[in-house]
Amino acid sequence: MTTLEAGASTLDARGHANRRVPAAAVRARLTPWAYQAPVLISLLVFVYGPLVFTMVLSLLDWDLVSPDRTFVGVDNYRRLVEEPEFPHALARTGLYVLALLPFATIVPMALAIMLWKRPGRASDNYRSLLFLPVVLAPVATALSWRFVLDPLGGVANHVFGAVGLPEQDWLGDPDTAIWAISLITSSRFVALNILLYGAALAALDRRAFDAARIDGATEWEITRHLVVPQLVNTTVLLSFLCVVFAGQWTFTNVAVLTQGGPDASTDNIYYRLYTYAFTFFDAGTGAAAAVLIVLILTALFGLSTLLRRRRALG
Incomplete structure (x- = not known):
């Protein structure tokens, strides 16, 4: 060959x-x-595997203890939609998002710009101090706030009394409880998002701002017309993250301080899920709530992606 x-x-x-x-x-x-x-x-092991298991579990009737698991189809989903607790918790979660949105965008943006305009060791020290709420354990933080907001001997009421304002039952009044929980949670958003805004600001060219100062622009004009417009993409991202994490980050404070009360005024979808699964031992309904949360967040992500593409196309 x-x-x-x-x-x-x-x-x-x-x-x-x-x-x-x-x-x-x-x-x-x-x-x-x-x-x-x-x-x-x-x-596959830590994300999609548990997600598939949760979807299967949402079709079953199981009390987390008995070996018997009865297939009930979509009855768990029907119960969530028909009973008022879950829609109420969903509405309260939306209220948390609205309350925390300024602390996820406007407040950390302003603080990050202030620190960015004053570079140096002092700025780094301030940034480290502001990051402390992210490092501290959420449960320990919630317990500390319980003593601060105590209606009898809390620091908040002592301060209010000293300046002549009426004392409040911050966590026991339905009109103030949800705002108190939102304020406690806001420190984590501010602390984390300062770093994210700081990373976005670090990528900006300072020479353009120096040129604007030479041309006579004030600091407010530079911030409004040059700095803030370049942070729009970061702001949109952090707004979406606020929608995703508002319910999760308020969960610990709700569980430790109010347990969803008073009169379900501080309830949210994550605490409602926890209640179904680990208080009522209804794993199927809890799993159905988890699946609905995933579907809602997926729909919101798809909507935000569509809006950003349309905005990019003009």
Whole structure:
């Protein structure tokens, strides 16, 4: 057999060429997947696996203890929609989002710009102090606020009494409880988002702002017309993250301080999910609530993506 014959592709019974893929080409194709395998396996095990299990569990009637699991179909979802507790908790979660949105965008943006305009060691120290609420344990923070807002001997009422204002039952009054929980949670949003705004500001070119100062622009004009417009994308992202995390980050404070009361005024969808699953031992309804939360957040993410694409296209 000549060299030319040996290098030619062989033909099968039907006359089709049988070309062998070189081993190097196979390795080139598989190498990226090998690098991505740990991430993909982690997603399957810790994200999509539990999500699929939750979806299956939402179709069952199970008390977390009994080995018997009865298939009930969409009855758990129907119960969530028909009973007033979950829609009420959903509405309260929306109220949390509205209350926390300024603390997730406007307040940290203003503080980050102030620190950015005064670079140096003092600015770094202030930024570290402002980041403390993220480092502290949420349960410990909530317990500290319980003593501050205590209606009998709390620091807040002592301050109010000293300046002649009426004392309040901050966590026991339906009119003030949800705002108190929102204020307690706001420190985490401010602390984290200052760093995110600071990272966005660090990418800006200071020479453009120096040129504007030479041309006679005031600091307010520079901030309003040059700095803030370049933070729009960061603001949109942090607004969406506020929608995602408002219910989660208020959950600890609700569970420790009010347990959803008084009169369900501080309830939210995450505490309602916890109540279904671990107070009433109704795992199916709790799983159905979790699935609905995922669907709602997915819909909001899709809507925000669509709006951003339309805005980019003009």
